[in-house]
Amino acid sequence: MLKGFAKYIRPHRGLFFLDLFCALLVGVADEFMPMMVRQMINTYVPDQNWQMMVRICIALAAIYLVKLGLNLIINYWGHIFGIRLQADMRRDLFAHIETLPVSYFDTHKTGAIMSRITNDLQEISEMAHHGPENIFTSAVMLVLSAILLARINAELTIIVYCTLPLAVLFVMLIRGRQLHAFEMNRIKIGEINADVETSVAGIRVTKAYSGIDKELKKFNHANGEYQASASKAYKYLALFNSGMIFFTDLMYVVVIIVGGMFFFQGKINSGDFVAYLLYISMFLTPIKKLVDTFEQIVQGATGYKRFNELMHVPGEQDDDGASDAGCLAGDIAFNDVSFHYGEKGEDEDDEKEQVISHLDLHIKKGETVALVGPSGGGKSTICNLIPRFYEIDGGSITIDGRDIRTMTRESLRRNIGIVAQDVFLFNGTIAENIAYGTDHAGMNDVILAAKKAKIHDYIVSLPNGYETNVGERGLRLSGGQRQRISIARVFLKNPQILILDEATSALDNATEMQIQTSLDELSEGRTVLVVAHRLSTIRNANEIAVLTSQGIQERGTSQQLLEQKGIYWHLYQYQFAK
Numbered sequence: 001m002l003k004g005f006a007k008y009i010r011p012h013r014g015l016f017f018l019d020l021f022c023a024l025l026v027g028v029a030d031e032f033m034p035m036m037v038r039q040m041i042n043t044y045v046p047d048q049n050w051q052m053m054v055r056i057c058i059a060l061a062a063i064y065l066v067k068l069g070l071n072l073i074i075n076y077w078g079h080i081f082g083i084r085l086q087a088d089m090r091r092d093l094f095a096h097i098e099t100l101p102v103s104y105f106d107t108h109k110t111g112a113i114m115s116r117i118t119n120d121l122q123e124i125s126e127m128a129h130h131g132p133e134n135i136f137t138s139a140v141m142l143v144l145s146a147i148l149l150a151r152i153n154a155e156l157t158i159i160v161y162c163t164l165p166l167a168v169l170f171v172m173l174i175r176g177r178q179l180h181a182f183e184m185n186r187i188k189i190g191e192i193n194a195d196v197e198t199s200v201a202g203i204r205v206t207k208a209y210s211g212i213d214k215e216l217k218k219f220n221h222a223n224g225e226y227q228a229s230a231s232k233a234y235k236y237l238a239l240f241n242s243g244m245i246f247f248t249d250l251m252y253v254v255v256i257i258v259g260g261m262f263f264f265q266g267k268i269n270s271g272d273f274v275a276y277l278l279y280i281s282m283f284l285t286p287i288k289k290l291v292d293t294f295e296q297i298v299q300g301a302t303g304y305k306r307f308n309e310l311m312h313v314p315g316e317q318d319d320d321g322a323s324d325a326g327c328l329a330g331d332i333a334f335n336d337v338s339f340h341y342g343e344k345g346e347d348e349d350d351e352k353e354q355v356i357s358h359l360d361l362h363i364k365k366g367e368t369v370a371l372v373g374p375s376g377g378g379k380s381t382i383c384n385l386i387p388r389f390y391e392i393d394g395g396s397i398t399i400d401g402r403d404i405r406t407m408t409r410e411s412l413r414r415n416i417g418i419v420a421q422d423v424f425l426f427n428g429t430i431a432e433n434i435a436y437g438t439d440h441a442g443m444n445d446v447i448l449a450a451k452k453a454k455i456h457d458y459i460v461s462l463p464n465g466y467e468t469n470v471g472e473r474g475l476r477l478s479g480g481q482r483q484r485i486s487i488a489r490v491f492l493k494n495p496q497i498l499i500l501d502e503a504t505s506a507l508d509n510a511t512e513m514q515i516q517t518s519l520d521e522l523s524e525g526r527t528v529l530v531v532a533h534r535l536s537t538i539r540n541a542n543e544i545a546v547l548t549s550q551g552i553q554e555r556g557t558s559q560q561l562l563e564q565k566g567i568y569w570h571l572y573q574y575q576f577a578k
C-alpha cells in the first residue's frame, strides 16, 4: 500500500522534503526560549547584565522571525504539495472510473463515488503533508526537550516523564472510540449525501406524486441518525480534549510540587524551575499534536484504502491479443449467447436469472433486423451486448465472423451508433452535444447532421442557436428535442452499425414519420438492429424477431409473421385494427 502511495509522492518529493526540513527546524527553534529565560534568570538578572538581556531578546526575536518564514513555507508549500498530490490522484481515479464497466454503475451510488473523489482525496492529501510535518516537529521537540530537561536535572525529568504513561493510556482508551464514532459519522454523512442526490435528481417525480412529505421523512431519518452519531462522536471529542487539558494542568501541578521541593532543597535554582515550567507546555504541545496527527493519519489511511479499492476494481480491459477492429462491414451474429445481470460465476446455471438464454440471431451486413416483444423481454439487453457494455456468460457474438472479444472495445464502439430509449445530454451547448463522439467535426457537419435529424430549424430559432446551453442532462429541452439531438449525434458519427432502441419513441407521430425517413436513409447500406414498440416503423425490416422471456418465439418478415398468426399477428391486430 505504501509503495503505491510513494508513487504519488515521488514527483513532488522536492516540496515534500522542503516541508519536512522546515518542520524539523521549527521544532528546533521552539527549544531555545526556555533555555534563554533560564540563562536570564540565573545569570543576567542577578548580574544586572542589561546588555546581555537585550542581546538575548534580539536573538530570540531573530529566531522567531526565522520561524515565521519556516511556518509560512510549511503552511503554503506544504499545502501546495498536498494539492498537487491530490490532483494527481484525482486525475488517476477519474480516469479509472471512466474505464469501469457499465455494470459497476448499476450497483454503486453516485454519491459514494463522488465522496471518493472529493472527501477521501482531501483527507489523503492532508495526511500526506501534515502527518510527516507534525511527526517530525513533535519528535524533535520531545527528544530535544527531554535532553535539555535532563541536563538541568535528571531526577526531576524522570519524575515528570513518569506522568506520561498515564496520558498515553488515556489517549489510547478514548481515541479508539472517538475514531470509530467519527467513522460512523462519515458513513451517515455519506447517506445524507446520497439522499440529497437522489432527491434532487428525482425532484420532478417527487412533485408530481406529492412525495415531499415522504422525501422529508426519509431525509429527516437520515439526518436524525447523523445527529445521533455526531453527538456520540462529540461526546468522545469533549472527553478527550478536556482530558488532555487536564493532563497538562496535572503536569504543572507535578512540576510545581516536585520542582518546588527540589528548589527548596537547593537541587535546582529559580531559573531551572521556570525553565521546567516552560518546557512542560513545550512538551505537551507535541504530544497533543501527535495525537491529532494520529487521527489524521487514520482518516487519511482509510481514505487511501478506499481509493486503492476503487482503483483496483477491474476496469474494462481488452482481452489479450485484442486488436483494432478497423472499419467493420457489420455482419453481426449471436451464437448461443447466454447472459444474466449481476455478479458472474456463482449462479450461472440458475435459469431463472438468465435474461438471455442460448440466443441465436444473425443480422446480415446491410440488413435491418427488428426486435419486438413484451417489456422486460431483453431487447435493450441485446442492444447493450453488441458494444460490449456487459460481458456475456456463454456463447459468442461475432461481427464479420470475428469474435468481438478479439477487438479493442474502443475500436468496436467506434463502429457502432446508438440511439437509446433514454437520451443523455451533457451540460454544454447543442453543437457540443451533437459533435460528442466525433473528433474534428466542423460546424457544417454538425448543421448537416442536425438537418437530417430534423432539429436544425428548431435550433436556429433559439436566440443562441447552436451555442444554446442544454442545461444539466439536457433538461432545458423537450424529450423529443433531446431525442433528435441524439439522433443527429449518430448521423454525424456515421457508423456502419446502427442500434436504434426505441429511437423514435419520444416523438409525436408526425415527427416520427419525418425522422423515420431520415433513419431509413441512414440505414441504407448499414447493419441495423432496431427495437420498436410501434410496428409501423419496422414493417420494412428484413427480419423481425419476436423476443419474449422464453427467447425468440417467432422470426421472419412482417408478411411471414402475419401469416403465422402468432404473437406478432396479435400485436399487429392490437395496434392497427382499432
Ligand SMILES: Nc1ncnc2c1ncn2[C@@H]1O[C@H](COP(=O)(O)OP(=O)(O)OP(=O)(O)O)[C@@H](O)[C@H]1O
Residues within 6 Å of the ligand: 106, 341, 342, 355, 373, 374, 375, 376, 377, 378, 379, 380, 381, 382, 421
Ligand atoms: N442494469 C440492469 N441490472 C439488472 N437487471 C437488469 C438491468 N437492465 C435490465 N435488467 C433486467 O433485465 C430484463 C430485460 O430488460 P431489458 O431492458 O433488456 O428489457 P426490454 O425488452 O428492453 O424492455 P422494454 O421494452 O421495457 O424496454 C428485465 O427483467 C430487467 O429487469
Ligand SMILES: [Mg+2]
Residues within 6 Å of the ligand: 379, 380, 381, 421, 501
Ligand atoms: Mg428496452
